[in-house]
Amino acid sequence: MILIADSGSTKTDWRLIDANHEIEQYKSSGINPYQQKEEDIRAEVLEYLKPQINQDVHQVFFYGSGCSSPANIATLERVFKEAFPSAFVKINHDLLGAARALCGHEAGIACIIGTGTNSCLYDGREIISNVPSLGYVMADEGSGAWLGKQVLTDFLRGDMDSDLAGKLTKQYEVSKDEVLENVYQKHMPNRYLAKFSRFLFHNIDHPYVYQLVYRGFTLFIEKNVKKYENFDQLPVHFTGSIAFYYNSILRQVAFEQDITIKHVIENPIAGLTLFHKNSIL
Template identity: 40%
Template sequence: MILIADSGSSKTDWRVIHRDRRISQHRGVGFNPYYQTSQEMAEEMRHDFLVNLESEIEEIFYYGAGCSAPQRNQEVADALRTIFPEAKINVDHDLSAAAHATCGHQPGIACILGTGSNSCDYDGIRIIDTRPAPGFILGDQGGGGYIGRQFLMDFINDEMPADIKEEVIEKYKLDAITIQEHVYRQPFPNRYMASFCRFISEHKSNPYCYMLYYNAFQDFFDKHIKKYKCYEEKPVSFVGSIAYYNSDILRKASADANIHVNIILESPIAGLTLYHQELL
């Protein structure tokens, strides 16, 4: 049996391909070795879905945020090995998952717009170029944390429409002290900031909320897509909740930037499942 994981900072999609080609699935919390130790990840992984499969899984293909360096990949592998000591474990970057799921065996640019953001230029076989992805403090343009951070900055500085601010206060009991507590003292500030994207999406008919997304997507294009050679000639695909649930704004922003959008998926897990079924 094969276990596949597609993990971002907020959630992980797990799929099991059984020997009879039957598929079972589960959604759990996200992981990122830049923000969690192996022990912390292992503790989060020890839920019934995985523990009950301990003796049956033969090989694991884990694609995750933060898995771009050998040391970080080893930390994820160590966490998985506490549950599956006998399984063969493969840890790869979430960009590989995005490329396999959206481009298949064709060249293109694959992008992630979820809690964070990232991109790569893919030749149909391998990733041939990437852009720096320094995380939610120094990067993540177009991602949920980036958009949520701007939203919270506007809240603190009274730079959002009064009716939006009043509704935010009423719904979340929000104030500057609460924001600073979550951002500077609580774990996973990127998840906290990204959590406000649900509210922003629900109000994207408001020009202010619409432009939060539009401008963040343009920032992503400037820092990522436009840095790739001949980007105007290549299909550009996206995975991630921010891209998927705001695809109307993303397509408009892309057209304005002369970027050809191909596929927009909420998650690459279905494409990865098909990809790895060939191994059975």
């Protein structure tokens, strides 16, 4: 049995492949060792996920955000070894998962725009270059957290059109104190910020919203995609909820900058499942 996970800051998609190539699927909250303590991750895996799996797991392939440092990799290895003692465990960065799902064995630029962002230059086998994402506090242009931060800042400072501000007030209980508490005192502020991207999606025809999303994608391409060698000659792929649901704006921005977008998918799990399914004899 092979257990595969694609995990972002908000959610984790799981697939279990058995010897007959039958596939079961599960979902859980996001797992990010930069933002969660080991005991919280352990609770998610042992108390929520494992009880749903009634078969022996022989291999675990986990692709997740925050899985680039040796310390974070070791944390996740401990948790999965505790949950599945006889399994081979391989922890990979979510960026490699995105590249494998999007590019397969072809060279290209793989990008993630979801709650957060990331990108890489992939040669068909491995990642050969990566512009540091730096996270939602310092960067993540165009991400759900970045969009939410801009919306809340404009709303609280009175820089948003009154009709749109009225809709936001009606849909959410937004106040300065509530926002500051969630951003500076509560757990996973990036998830809190990203939830406001749904408000933008439902108001995409408003000029303010369109221009905000357009600006976020423009910044992402300028500060990430254009820094890779031959960016204008390689296919560029995207995964993540923001890229997927706003793909028409994303493609427009790319077209105007002479960038060729090939695949835009909501999440990499289907491609990763196929990748690992083909490795089963």
